[in-house]
Amino acid sequence: MNLEHDRFLLRATHLAIITHMRSALLVLIMLTSCAVAEHIEGYPVYKFVDLGDISERTLTELKKAELTTSTTSKEPLGRLITEYEQMLQTGLKDHHAIKLITSNGDETMIFVPQSVYTRLWEKSPHDLAKEHKTHSLSIDVDTVRIGTTQYKRAINTAITLVDKEPVLRK
Numbered sequence: 001m002n003l004e005h006d007r008f009l010l011r012a013t014h015l016a017i018i019t020h021m022r023s024a025l026l027v028l029i030m031l032t033s034c035a036v037a038e039h040i041e042g043y044p045v046y047k048f049v050d051l052g053d054i055s056e057r058t059l060t061e062l063k064k065a066e067l068t069t070s071t072t073s074k075e076p077l078g079r080l081i082t083e084y085e086q087m088l089q090t091g092l093k094d095h096h097a098i099k100l101i102t103s104n105g106d107e108t109m110i111f112v113p114q115s116v117y118t119r120l121w122e123k124s125p126h127d128l129a130k131e132h133k134t135h136s137l138s139i140d141v142d143t144v145r146i147g148t149t150q151y152k153r154a155i156n157t158a159i160t161l162v163d164k165e166p167v168l169r170k
Contacts, residue, residue: 037155040108041138045099045167046125083146090144092153100137101167110141112154119159125166134166135159 095111098120102108120135128134140156 037140037142038152039138039140040100040102040110040152041136042100042102042108043134043136043164043167044120045101045107045169046120047099047169083149090146092144092151095153100139108152110139110152110154111144112139112157116154116157116159125168128166129168132163132165133161134164136162136164 092111094114096114096117097109097111098117099107099109136159138158138160139154141152142155144151144153
C-alpha cells in the first residue's frame with residue numbers, strides 16, 4: 001500500500017467534495033481531517049469498560065436518548081450528537097477507541113477499525129495473562145480534527161503476540 005499515493009487521493013477527494021459543499025462547517029472538517037501520518041508502537045490496555053465505538057447504531061441511540069431527556073440536558077447531548085455525526089463523516093465510522101502504552105510509557109488513545117479491535121479480544125485478556133502474553137501493535141495513524149479536538153485514527157496496523165504481561169484495567 002503506497003501511503004503517499006493514498007494521502008494524495010484523499011486530499012484530491014477532499015478538494016472535490018469541498019467544491020460541492022455549501023456548509024462552512026463541513027468544509028472546515030474536511031480541510032482539517034487529513035494530517036501527516038505518524039507511526040506508533042506499543043501494547044494495548046485491556047479495559048473492561050468499552051471506551052466507545054463510532055457507528056450509526058451509537059448515533060441512533062444518542063438521538064433516541066435526546067428525545068427522552070429534559071430540556072437542561074439536551075444541549076450537552078446535542079453537542080455530542082453533532083460530534084458523532086462529524087466523526088462519521090470524517091472516516092471514523094466503525095472504529096473503536098483503544099488505549100496504547102508506548103515504549104516510553106506514554107498512553108495514547110487511537111481509534112482502530114472494528115476488525116483490529118475484534119482481533120485484540122479474540123482471546124480473553126485474563127487467559128493471555130495466564131500465558132504471560134499480550135499483543136504488540138505497530139500502527140500508522142493520521143490525525144482527524146473535529147472542531148478543536150484531534151483524534152488519532154489507525155490507517156495500517158500490524159498485530160503480533162509477544163511474551164509480556166498484559167495491562168488489564170477495569
